[in-house]
Amino acid sequence: xxxxxxxxxxxxxxxxxxxxxxxxxxxxxxxxxxxxxxxxxxxxxxxxxxxxxxxxxxxxxxxxxxxxxxxxxxxxxxxxxxxxxxxxxxxxxxxxxxxxxxxxxxxxxxxxxxxxxxxxxxxxxxxxxxxxxxxxxxxxxxxxxxxxxxxxxxxxxxxxxxxxxxxxxxxxxxxxxxxxxxxxxxxxxxxxxxxxxxxxxxxxxxxxxxxxxxxxxxxxxxxxxxxxxxxxxxxxxxxxxxxxxxxx
Amino acid sequence: xxxxxxxxxxxxxxxxxxxxxxxxxxxxxxxxxxxxxxxxxxxxxxxxxxxxxxxxxxxxxxxxxxxxxxxxxxxxxxxxxxxxxxxxxxxxxxxxxxxxxxxxxxxxxxxxxxxxxxxxxxxxxxxxxxxxxxxxxxxxxxxxxxxxxxxxxxxxxxxxxxxxxxxxxxxxxxxxxxxxxxxxxxxxxxxxxxxxxxxxxxxxxxxxxxxxxxxxxxxxxxxxxxxxxxxxxxxxxxxxxxxxxxx
Numbered sequence: 001x002x003x004x005x006x007x008x009x010x011x012x013x014x015x016x017x018x019x020x021x022x023x024x025x026x027x028x029x030x031x032x033x034x035x036x037x038x039x040x041x042x043x044x045x046x047x048x049x050x051x052x053x054x055x056x057x058x059x060x061x062x063x064x065x066x067x068x069x070x071x072x073x074x075x076x077x078x079x080x081x082x083x084x085x086x087x088x089x090x091x092x093x094x095x096x097x098x099x100x101x102x103x104x105x106x107x108x109x110x111x112x113x114x115x116x117x118x119x120x121x122x123x124x125x126x127x128x129x130x131x132x133x134x135x136x137x138x139x140x141x142x143x144x145x146x147x148x149x150x151x152x153x154x155x156x157x158x159x160x161x162x163x164x165x166x167x168x169x170x171x172x173x174x175x176x177x178x179x180x181x182x183x184x185x186x187x188x189x190x191x192x193x194x195x196x197x198x199x200x201x202x203x204x205x206x207x208x209x210x211x212x213x214x215x216x217x218x219x220x221x222x223x224x225x226x227x228x229x230x231x232x233x234x235x236x237x238x239x240x241x242x243x244x245x246x247x248x
Numbered sequence: 249x250x251x252x253x254x255x256x257x258x259x260x261x262x263x264x265x266x267x268x269x270x271x272x273x274x275x276x277x278x279x280x281x282x283x284x285x286x287x288x289x290x291x292x293x294x295x296x297x298x299x300x301x302x303x304x305x306x307x308x309x310x311x312x313x314x315x316x317x318x319x320x321x322x323x324x325x326x327x328x329x330x331x332x333x334x335x336x337x338x339x340x341x342x343x344x345x346x347x348x349x350x351x352x353x354x355x356x357x358x359x360x361x362x363x364x365x366x367x368x369x370x371x372x373x374x375x376x377x378x379x380x381x382x383x384x385x386x387x388x389x390x391x392x393x394x395x396x397x398x399x400x401x402x403x404x405x406x407x408x409x410x411x412x413x414x415x416x417x418x419x420x421x422x423x424x425x426x427x428x429x430x431x432x433x434x435x436x437x438x439x440x441x442x443x444x445x446x447x448x449x450x451x452x453x454x455x456x457x458x459x460x461x462x463x464x465x466x467x468x469x470x471x472x473x474x475x476x477x478x479x480x481x482x483x484x485x486x487x488x489x490x491x492x493x494x495x
Contacts, residue, residue, distance in 0.1 A: 082400075091411060102402070129493065
Protein backbone atom coordinates (compact mmCIF):
# COMPACT_ATOMS: atom_id res chain seq x y z
CA UNK A 1 0.00 0.00 0.00
CA UNK A 2 1.41 3.30 -1.02
CA UNK A 3 -0.18 6.59 -1.74
CA UNK A 4 0.02 9.85 -3.61
CA UNK A 5 0.28 12.94 -1.40
CA UNK A 6 -0.76 16.41 -2.57
CA UNK A 7 0.49 19.21 -0.34
CA UNK A 8 -0.82 22.76 -0.67
CA UNK A 9 0.13 25.29 2.00
CA UNK A 10 -1.05 28.75 1.04
CA UNK A 11 0.12 30.19 4.36
CA UNK A 12 1.59 28.99 7.65
CA UNK A 13 2.20 31.67 10.26
CA UNK A 14 3.48 31.38 13.80
CA UNK A 15 1.74 33.79 16.18
CA UNK A 16 3.72 36.74 17.50
CA UNK A 17 5.97 35.90 20.41
CA UNK A 18 6.35 38.29 23.33
CA UNK A 19 8.95 40.44 21.58
CA UNK A 20 8.27 40.13 17.87
CA UNK A 21 5.93 40.09 14.92
CA UNK A 22 4.01 37.08 13.60
CA UNK A 23 6.34 34.99 11.46
CA UNK A 24 5.20 33.61 8.11
CA UNK A 25 7.22 30.45 7.53
CA UNK A 26 5.54 28.94 4.48
CA UNK A 27 3.60 30.68 1.72
CA UNK A 28 2.30 29.47 -1.63
CA UNK A 29 3.93 26.10 -1.21
CA UNK A 30 2.80 23.31 -3.49
CA UNK A 31 4.29 19.83 -3.78
CA UNK A 32 2.96 16.50 -4.99
CA UNK A 33 4.56 13.20 -4.02
CA UNK A 34 3.73 10.37 -6.40
CA UNK A 35 2.84 6.98 -4.99
CA UNK A 36 6.00 5.09 -4.05
CA UNK A 37 8.26 8.02 -4.85
CA UNK A 38 11.30 9.04 -2.77
CA UNK A 39 11.37 12.85 -2.61
CA UNK A 40 14.12 14.82 -0.91
CA UNK A 41 13.33 18.29 0.36
CA UNK A 42 16.46 20.47 0.26
CA UNK A 43 16.77 23.97 1.64
CA UNK A 44 18.75 26.27 3.91
CA UNK A 45 18.48 25.64 7.64
CA UNK A 46 15.63 27.44 9.35
CA UNK A 47 13.53 27.59 6.19
CA UNK A 48 10.57 25.74 7.70
CA UNK A 49 11.28 22.19 6.59
CA UNK A 50 10.39 20.65 9.94
CA UNK A 51 7.25 22.81 10.08
CA UNK A 52 6.22 21.43 6.69
CA UNK A 53 6.83 17.85 7.84
CA UNK A 54 4.66 18.38 10.93
CA UNK A 55 1.87 19.69 8.69
CA UNK A 56 2.13 16.70 6.35
CA UNK A 57 2.19 14.29 9.29
CA UNK A 58 -1.00 15.83 10.66
CA UNK A 59 0.72 16.95 13.88
CA UNK A 60 0.12 20.63 13.07
CA UNK A 61 -3.34 21.55 11.82
CA UNK A 62 -3.23 25.33 12.17
CA UNK A 63 -2.35 26.37 8.61
CA UNK A 64 -4.11 27.56 5.48
CA UNK A 65 -4.20 24.92 2.79
CA UNK A 66 -4.66 21.17 2.53
CA UNK A 67 -2.81 17.87 2.56
CA UNK A 68 -4.55 15.13 0.58
CA UNK A 69 -3.63 11.48 0.74
CA UNK A 70 -4.72 9.58 -2.37
CA UNK A 71 -8.44 10.29 -2.31
CA UNK A 72 -8.90 11.52 1.24
CA UNK A 73 -7.58 14.22 3.54
CA UNK A 74 -7.07 11.86 6.47
CA UNK A 75 -3.39 11.05 6.88
CA UNK A 76 -2.74 7.41 6.14
CA UNK A 77 -0.34 5.54 8.33
CA UNK A 78 2.68 7.82 8.66
CA UNK A 79 6.10 6.66 9.83
CA UNK A 80 7.99 9.59 11.31
CA UNK A 81 11.76 9.72 11.82
CA UNK A 82 12.67 12.84 13.77
CA UNK A 83 15.98 14.67 13.87
CA UNK A 84 16.73 13.13 17.25
CA UNK A 85 15.86 9.44 17.69
CA UNK A 86 13.15 10.25 20.28
CA UNK A 87 13.16 6.82 21.90
CA UNK A 88 11.60 6.24 25.32
CA UNK A 89 14.68 5.76 27.55
CA UNK A 90 12.73 3.64 30.08
CA UNK A 91 11.65 1.07 27.48
CA UNK A 92 13.93 -1.38 25.70
CA UNK A 93 14.71 -1.15 21.99
CA UNK A 94 12.18 -3.87 21.24
CA UNK A 95 9.48 -2.28 23.43
CA UNK A 96 10.07 1.09 21.79
CA UNK A 97 9.38 -0.43 18.39
CA UNK A 98 6.44 -2.58 19.43
CA UNK A 99 4.72 0.30 21.25
CA UNK A 100 4.48 2.14 17.94
CA UNK A 101 2.89 -0.79 16.08
CA UNK A 102 -0.78 -0.22 15.28
CA UNK A 103 -2.91 -2.57 17.37
CA UNK A 104 -4.88 -3.92 14.39
CA UNK A 105 -1.81 -4.70 12.29
CA UNK A 106 1.12 -5.58 14.55
CA UNK A 107 3.68 -7.55 12.55
CA UNK A 108 6.38 -8.81 14.92
CA UNK A 109 7.98 -10.93 12.19
CA UNK A 110 8.62 -7.72 10.28
CA UNK A 111 10.19 -6.23 13.43
CA UNK A 112 12.52 -9.25 13.68
CA UNK A 113 13.47 -8.87 10.03
CA UNK A 114 14.11 -5.12 10.25
CA UNK A 115 16.20 -5.50 13.40
CA UNK A 116 18.20 -8.11 11.55
CA UNK A 117 18.81 -5.91 8.48
CA UNK A 118 19.81 -2.96 10.69
CA UNK A 119 22.15 -5.23 12.71
CA UNK A 120 20.28 -4.53 15.95
CA UNK A 121 19.00 -7.99 16.89
CA UNK A 122 21.64 -8.45 19.58
CA UNK A 123 20.67 -5.15 21.20
CA UNK A 124 16.89 -5.42 21.13
CA UNK A 125 16.55 -5.92 24.90
CA UNK A 126 18.91 -3.07 25.80
CA UNK A 127 17.77 0.31 27.05
CA UNK A 128 18.42 3.14 24.55
CA UNK A 129 20.86 4.97 26.83
CA UNK A 130 23.33 2.15 26.30
CA UNK A 131 23.30 2.59 22.51
CA UNK A 132 25.47 4.82 20.37
CA UNK A 133 23.82 7.65 18.43
CA UNK A 134 24.11 5.69 15.18
CA UNK A 135 22.37 2.70 16.72
CA UNK A 136 19.63 4.85 18.24
CA UNK A 137 18.98 6.39 14.84
CA UNK A 138 18.69 2.91 13.33
CA UNK A 139 16.17 1.97 16.02
CA UNK A 140 14.15 5.03 15.06
CA UNK A 141 14.26 3.88 11.43
CA UNK A 142 13.10 0.39 12.36
CA UNK A 143 10.23 1.89 14.37
CA UNK A 144 9.12 3.93 11.35
CA UNK A 145 9.36 1.00 8.93
CA UNK A 146 7.75 -1.51 11.28
CA UNK A 147 4.34 0.16 11.23
CA UNK A 148 4.14 -0.47 7.45
CA UNK A 149 3.69 3.21 6.63
CA UNK A 150 1.98 4.47 3.50
CA UNK A 151 4.05 7.62 3.90
CA UNK A 152 7.45 7.81 5.53
CA UNK A 153 8.60 11.20 6.78
CA UNK A 154 12.25 11.73 7.68
CA UNK A 155 13.68 14.92 9.14
CA UNK A 156 17.46 14.95 8.69
CA UNK A 157 17.74 11.54 10.35
CA UNK A 158 21.50 11.20 9.76
CA UNK A 159 22.65 14.58 10.98
CA UNK A 160 25.70 14.57 13.33
CA UNK A 161 26.79 11.06 12.36
CA UNK A 162 30.26 10.23 11.03
CA UNK A 163 30.26 10.08 7.23
CA UNK A 164 31.01 6.31 6.96
CA UNK A 165 28.31 5.44 9.51
CA UNK A 166 25.78 7.72 7.83
CA UNK A 167 26.58 6.11 4.50
CA UNK A 168 26.12 2.60 5.89
CA UNK A 169 22.75 3.47 7.39
CA UNK A 170 21.68 5.11 4.11
CA UNK A 171 22.41 1.83 2.32
CA UNK A 172 20.37 -0.09 4.89
CA UNK A 173 17.57 2.45 4.54
CA UNK A 174 17.44 2.03 0.76
CA UNK A 175 17.46 -1.74 1.17
CA UNK A 176 14.44 -1.90 3.47
CA UNK A 177 12.66 0.71 1.37
CA UNK A 178 13.14 -1.45 -1.75
CA UNK A 179 11.70 -4.45 0.04
CA UNK A 180 8.46 -2.61 0.61
CA UNK A 181 8.30 0.65 -1.37
CA UNK A 182 6.19 3.48 -0.05
CA UNK A 183 6.10 7.22 -0.54
CA UNK A 184 8.98 8.99 1.24
CA UNK A 185 9.45 12.63 2.11
CA UNK A 186 13.03 13.12 3.28
CA UNK A 187 14.43 16.43 4.53
CA UNK A 188 18.12 17.26 4.34
CA UNK A 189 20.42 20.21 3.82
CA UNK A 190 23.11 17.94 2.33
CA UNK A 191 22.79 17.88 -1.45
CA UNK A 192 25.04 14.79 -1.79
CA UNK A 193 22.84 12.85 0.60
CA UNK A 194 19.76 13.96 -1.32
CA UNK A 195 21.23 12.80 -4.64
CA UNK A 196 22.24 9.47 -3.13
CA UNK A 197 18.70 8.75 -1.97
CA UNK A 198 16.04 10.55 -3.98
CA UNK A 199 14.00 10.00 -7.11
CA UNK A 200 13.28 13.71 -7.15
CA UNK A 201 14.64 16.77 -5.38
CA UNK A 202 12.45 19.68 -4.30
CA UNK A 203 14.21 22.90 -3.31
CA UNK A 204 12.81 25.30 -0.74
CA UNK A 205 13.85 28.96 -0.50
CA UNK A 206 14.36 31.05 2.62
CA UNK A 207 11.16 31.97 4.56
CA UNK A 208 8.44 32.47 3.61
CA UNK A 209 9.37 29.23 1.92
CA UNK A 210 7.90 27.63 -1.17
CA UNK A 211 9.16 25.05 -3.66
CA UNK A 212 11.35 27.01 -6.09
CA UNK A 213 12.67 24.14 -8.20
CA UNK A 214 12.11 20.43 -8.72
CA UNK A 215 14.78 18.23 -10.25
CA UNK A 216 14.43 14.60 -11.29
CA UNK A 217 17.45 12.50 -10.25
CA UNK A 218 18.13 10.29 -13.26
CA UNK A 219 21.16 8.53 -11.78
CA UNK A 220 20.54 4.73 -11.80
CA UNK A 221 20.28 3.35 -8.24
CA UNK A 222 23.15 0.95 -8.86
CA UNK A 223 25.53 3.88 -9.49
CA UNK A 224 24.70 5.70 -6.28
CA UNK A 225 27.25 3.88 -4.20
CA UNK A 226 29.99 5.68 -6.14
CA UNK A 227 30.97 9.05 -4.68
CA UNK A 228 32.28 10.17 -8.09
CA UNK A 229 28.93 9.69 -9.81
CA UNK A 230 27.14 11.63 -7.07
CA UNK A 231 29.71 14.41 -7.17
CA UNK A 232 29.46 14.66 -10.98
CA UNK A 233 25.68 14.97 -10.80
CA UNK A 234 25.95 17.57 -8.03
CA UNK A 235 28.28 19.72 -10.18
CA UNK A 236 26.00 19.41 -13.21
CA UNK A 237 22.97 20.27 -11.12
CA UNK A 238 24.56 23.43 -9.76
CA UNK A 239 25.70 24.45 -13.25
CA UNK A 240 22.21 23.89 -14.71
CA UNK A 241 20.33 25.57 -11.88
CA UNK A 242 22.22 28.64 -10.66
CA UNK A 243 19.16 29.68 -8.59
CA UNK A 244 19.41 26.42 -6.68
CA UNK A 245 23.14 26.78 -6.08
CA UNK A 246 22.47 29.75 -3.82
CA UNK A 247 20.27 27.65 -1.54
CA UNK A 248 22.63 24.83 -0.68
CA UNK B 249 34.80 -7.14 53.48
CA UNK B 250 35.97 -3.54 53.09
CA UNK B 251 36.30 -1.64 56.39
CA UNK B 252 33.82 1.04 55.24
CA UNK B 253 31.06 -1.54 55.41
CA UNK B 254 31.46 -1.59 59.19
CA UNK B 255 31.26 2.18 59.64
CA UNK B 256 27.48 2.43 60.23
CA UNK B 257 27.60 -0.46 62.68
CA UNK B 258 30.58 1.00 64.58
CA UNK B 259 28.93 4.42 64.68
CA UNK B 260 25.79 2.88 66.18
CA UNK B 261 27.81 1.07 68.85
CA UNK B 262 29.58 4.32 69.68
CA UNK B 263 26.22 6.12 70.05
CA UNK B 264 24.77 3.48 72.39
CA UNK B 265 28.01 3.30 74.39
CA UNK B 266 28.15 7.09 74.90
CA UNK B 267 24.49 7.10 75.91
CA UNK B 268 25.16 4.31 78.39
CA UNK B 269 28.17 6.12 79.84
CA UNK B 270 26.20 9.35 80.17
CA UNK B 271 23.35 7.53 81.91
CA UNK B 272 25.72 5.85 84.37
CA UNK B 273 27.32 9.19 85.14
CA UNK B 274 24.00 11.01 85.61
CA UNK B 275 22.33 8.24 87.67
CA UNK B 276 18.94 9.93 87.26
CA UNK B 277 15.55 8.51 86.21
CA UNK B 278 15.46 11.36 83.68
CA UNK B 279 18.27 9.69 81.68
CA UNK B 280 17.74 5.91 81.66
CA UNK B 281 20.34 3.50 80.27
CA UNK B 282 19.76 1.78 76.92
CA UNK B 283 19.04 -1.49 78.75
CA UNK B 284 16.30 0.12 80.84
CA UNK B 285 14.71 1.58 77.71
CA UNK B 286 14.84 -1.80 76.01
CA UNK B 287 13.11 -3.40 79.03
CA UNK B 288 10.30 -0.83 78.89
CA UNK B 289 10.03 -1.40 75.13
CA UNK B 290 9.64 -5.17 75.58
CA UNK B 291 7.04 -4.74 78.32
CA UNK B 292 5.06 -2.19 76.30
CA UNK B 293 5.09 -4.47 73.26
CA UNK B 294 4.12 -7.53 75.32
CA UNK B 295 1.22 -5.77 77.02
CA UNK B 296 0.03 -4.46 73.66
CA UNK B 297 -0.10 -0.77 74.53
CA UNK B 298 2.66 0.22 72.21
CA UNK B 299 1.44 -1.85 69.28
CA UNK B 300 -2.10 -0.53 69.65
CA UNK B 301 -1.09 3.12 69.65
CA UNK B 302 1.49 2.60 66.91
CA UNK B 303 -1.17 0.85 64.81
CA UNK B 304 -3.63 3.74 65.27
CA UNK B 305 -0.97 6.24 64.22
CA UNK B 306 0.04 4.11 61.23
CA UNK B 307 -3.60 3.91 60.08
CA UNK B 308 -3.97 7.70 60.30
CA UNK B 309 -0.68 8.07 58.50
CA UNK B 310 -1.69 5.75 55.66
CA UNK B 311 -5.04 7.46 55.11
CA UNK B 312 -3.64 10.98 55.15
CA UNK B 313 -0.66 9.99 53.00
CA UNK B 314 -2.86 8.48 50.28
CA UNK B 315 -5.25 11.44 50.37
CA UNK B 316 -2.47 14.03 50.27
CA UNK B 317 -0.65 12.30 47.40
CA UNK B 318 -3.83 11.88 45.34
CA UNK B 319 -5.15 15.40 45.84
CA UNK B 320 -1.73 17.05 45.61
CA UNK B 321 -0.70 14.99 42.60
CA UNK B 322 -3.87 15.79 40.66
CA UNK B 323 -3.64 19.52 41.41
CA UNK B 324 0.09 19.58 40.64
CA UNK B 325 -0.35 17.96 37.22
CA UNK B 326 -3.18 20.38 36.41
CA UNK B 327 -1.18 23.44 37.42
CA UNK B 328 1.84 22.17 35.50
CA UNK B 329 -0.28 21.62 32.42
CA UNK B 330 -2.49 24.72 32.33
CA UNK B 331 -0.53 27.95 32.53
CA UNK B 332 -3.50 30.17 33.34
CA UNK B 333 -4.61 27.95 36.20
CA UNK B 334 -1.05 28.06 37.52
CA UNK B 335 -0.82 31.87 37.28
CA UNK B 336 -4.17 32.21 39.04
CA UNK B 337 -3.63 29.79 41.93
CA UNK B 338 0.07 30.42 42.48
CA UNK B 339 -0.68 32.87 45.30
CA UNK B 340 -2.89 30.28 47.04
CA UNK B 341 0.00 27.86 46.93
CA UNK B 342 2.45 30.36 48.40
CA UNK B 343 -0.04 31.16 51.16
CA UNK B 344 -0.73 27.52 52.12
CA UNK B 345 2.96 26.64 51.98
CA UNK B 346 3.65 29.32 54.59
CA UNK B 347 0.84 28.66 57.08
CA UNK B 348 2.48 27.07 60.16
CA UNK B 349 1.40 23.47 60.68
CA UNK B 350 0.25 24.23 64.23
CA UNK B 351 -2.18 26.90 62.98
CA UNK B 352 -3.78 24.51 60.48
CA UNK B 353 -4.15 21.87 63.19
CA UNK B 354 -5.72 24.24 65.70
CA UNK B 355 -8.11 25.71 63.13
CA UNK B 356 -9.18 22.26 61.93
CA UNK B 357 -10.03 21.21 65.50
CA UNK B 358 -11.83 24.52 66.14
CA UNK B 359 -13.91 24.35 62.97
CA UNK B 360 -14.47 20.59 62.62
CA UNK B 361 -14.48 19.58 66.29
CA UNK B 362 -12.08 17.18 68.02
CA UNK B 363 -12.80 14.41 65.52
CA UNK B 364 -10.92 11.89 63.44
CA UNK B 365 -11.92 13.78 60.28
CA UNK B 366 -10.43 16.98 61.65
CA UNK B 367 -7.16 15.21 62.46
CA UNK B 368 -6.82 13.71 58.98
CA UNK B 369 -7.84 16.98 57.31
CA UNK B 370 -5.19 18.88 59.26
CA UNK B 371 -2.45 16.49 58.14
CA UNK B 372 -3.62 16.49 54.52
CA UNK B 373 -3.79 20.31 54.34
CA UNK B 374 -0.25 20.50 55.68
CA UNK B 375 1.10 18.09 53.13
CA UNK B 376 -0.82 18.89 49.92
CA UNK B 377 0.98 22.14 48.95
CA UNK B 378 4.43 20.57 48.80
CA UNK B 379 3.11 17.64 46.72
CA UNK B 380 1.53 20.17 44.36
CA UNK B 381 4.83 22.03 43.96
CA UNK B 382 6.82 18.86 43.25
CA UNK B 383 4.36 17.41 40.73
CA UNK B 384 3.95 20.79 39.06
CA UNK B 385 7.69 20.80 38.44
CA UNK B 386 7.49 17.24 37.11
CA UNK B 387 4.68 18.10 34.72
CA UNK B 388 6.49 21.20 33.45
CA UNK B 389 9.57 19.07 32.78
CA UNK B 390 7.68 16.60 30.56
CA UNK B 391 9.55 16.04 27.30
CA UNK B 392 7.51 17.63 24.49
CA UNK B 393 9.57 15.81 21.83
CA UNK B 394 8.48 12.45 23.22
CA UNK B 395 4.86 13.61 23.49
CA UNK B 396 5.01 14.64 19.83
CA UNK B 397 6.47 11.26 18.93
CA UNK B 398 3.59 9.58 20.77
CA UNK B 399 1.15 11.68 18.76
CA UNK B 400 2.90 10.89 15.46
CA UNK B 401 2.64 7.16 16.18
CA UNK B 402 -0.94 7.48 17.46
CA UNK B 403 -0.29 6.08 20.91
CA UNK B 404 -3.67 7.29 22.17
CA UNK B 405 -4.45 8.49 25.68
CA UNK B 406 -3.83 5.36 27.72
CA UNK B 407 -0.60 4.30 26.02
CA UNK B 408 0.79 7.84 26.23
CA UNK B 409 -0.07 8.06 29.91
CA UNK B 410 1.39 4.68 30.79
CA UNK B 411 4.53 4.62 28.65
CA UNK B 412 5.42 8.28 28.06
CA UNK B 413 4.08 10.40 30.94
CA UNK B 414 4.05 8.08 33.96
CA UNK B 415 7.75 7.08 33.77
CA UNK B 416 8.70 10.77 33.62
CA UNK B 417 6.55 11.66 36.64
CA UNK B 418 7.63 8.68 38.73
CA UNK B 419 10.87 10.23 40.10
CA UNK B 420 8.87 13.29 41.19
CA UNK B 421 6.19 11.10 42.80
CA UNK B 422 8.95 9.20 44.62
CA UNK B 423 10.51 12.45 45.85
CA UNK B 424 7.12 13.77 47.01
CA UNK B 425 6.39 10.46 48.78
CA UNK B 426 9.67 10.39 50.68
CA UNK B 427 9.63 13.97 51.87
CA UNK B 428 5.89 13.56 52.40
CA UNK B 429 6.24 10.63 54.73
CA UNK B 430 8.92 12.42 56.74
CA UNK B 431 6.69 15.48 57.10
CA UNK B 432 3.53 13.54 57.97
CA UNK B 433 5.34 11.49 60.60
CA UNK B 434 6.20 14.68 62.42
CA UNK B 435 2.90 16.49 62.04
CA UNK B 436 0.70 13.54 62.92
CA UNK B 437 2.14 13.32 66.43
CA UNK B 438 1.30 16.97 67.09
CA UNK B 439 -2.22 16.38 65.75
CA UNK B 440 -2.69 13.46 68.13
CA UNK B 441 -1.17 15.33 71.02
CA UNK B 442 -3.59 18.24 70.62
CA UNK B 443 -6.88 16.52 69.99
CA UNK B 444 -6.94 12.72 70.06
CA UNK B 445 -7.20 10.23 72.90
CA UNK B 446 -5.08 7.52 71.30
CA UNK B 447 -2.04 7.15 69.03
CA UNK B 448 1.66 7.78 69.54
CA UNK B 449 1.27 11.53 70.05
CA UNK B 450 -1.30 11.06 72.80
CA UNK B 451 0.87 8.50 74.58
CA UNK B 452 3.95 10.72 74.39
CA UNK B 453 1.98 13.52 75.99
CA UNK B 454 0.98 11.22 78.87
CA UNK B 455 4.58 10.14 79.37
CA UNK B 456 5.68 13.77 79.30
CA UNK B 457 3.23 14.63 82.08
CA UNK B 458 4.65 11.75 84.15
CA UNK B 459 8.24 12.60 83.18
CA UNK B 460 8.61 8.95 82.05
CA UNK B 461 11.68 9.34 79.84
CA UNK B 462 12.19 5.57 79.43
CA UNK B 463 8.76 5.19 77.84
CA UNK B 464 9.28 8.22 75.61
CA UNK B 465 12.54 6.75 74.33
CA UNK B 466 10.99 3.28 73.92
CA UNK B 467 8.19 4.74 71.77
CA UNK B 468 10.71 6.74 69.76
CA UNK B 469 12.67 3.54 69.17
CA UNK B 470 9.56 1.79 67.81
CA UNK B 471 8.89 4.78 65.60
CA UNK B 472 12.37 4.78 64.08
CA UNK B 473 12.16 1.05 63.37
CA UNK B 474 8.89 1.44 61.48
CA UNK B 475 10.14 4.39 59.42
CA UNK B 476 13.31 2.54 58.46
CA UNK B 477 11.35 -0.60 57.56
CA UNK B 478 9.09 1.37 55.23
CA UNK B 479 12.11 3.08 53.69
CA UNK B 480 13.99 -0.15 53.20
CA UNK B 481 11.23 -2.44 51.98
CA UNK B 482 9.04 -0.02 50.06
CA UNK B 483 10.88 3.07 48.87
CA UNK B 484 14.33 1.66 48.12
CA UNK B 485 13.04 -1.16 45.86
CA UNK B 486 10.59 1.20 44.11
CA UNK B 487 13.36 3.70 43.58
CA UNK B 488 15.71 1.10 42.12
CA UNK B 489 12.97 -0.19 39.85
CA UNK B 490 12.21 3.27 38.51
CA UNK B 491 15.88 3.86 37.70
CA UNK B 492 16.97 0.57 36.22
CA UNK B 493 16.94 1.92 32.65
CA UNK B 494 19.56 4.52 33.50
CA UNK B 495 23.12 3.89 32.52
